[in-house]
Amino acid sequence: MTGPIKRLPMLPAERALKVISGRWKAVILYHLFDGPRRLSALKSQVPTITQKVLIQQLREMEEHGLVSREIFAEIPSRVEYSATPLGLSLEPILLALCEWGQHHADELDEQDHLADCIIRPRQPQHAPAASGN
Incomplete structure (x- = not known):
């Protein structure tokens, strides 16, 4: 590595916006919220x-601790990307941003020009219950 990552803004809100800014980061993260994905799977989900x-967006998110990359020692080698716990913590924030964007469009009477939110609340995934009560 060539030193620390690019200096992020000192204001927390500005820092958060800088880390998630990028046209595709929210969409990529959304697909990683469900579990690890190979590059080809992500590409097909975001055609x-x-x-x-x-790759650029994944590298930036990896640099900021939102995504991890695992390289499997196989032939041919396999690489999977996953949302880190820090990245997963963005799910309710991205949902809130999507809902606010919809509200903003409603207020300005521009809902006809808005795409549907792909980020939706999900049921929490629980570990299987142990049988034998």
Whole structure:
């Protein structure tokens, strides 16, 4: 590594916005909230993104601790991307941003021009209950 990551803003809200800014980061994270994905799976889930931009966004999120990359010692090698606990903690924030964006469009009477939110609240996934009560 060539030193610390680019200095992030000192104001916490500005720092948060800087870390999640990027046209595709929220969409990529949304797909990683469900579990690890290979690059090819992410590319097929976000077909309008170029592979170059996908890799760039993943690297930035990895640098900021939102995504981890695991390389499996197989032939051919396999790489999977996962949301880290820090990345997973963004799920309710991204949902709130999506809902606020919808509210904003409603207030300005522009809901006809808005795409649907892909980020939706999910049921928490629980570990299987131990049998034998």
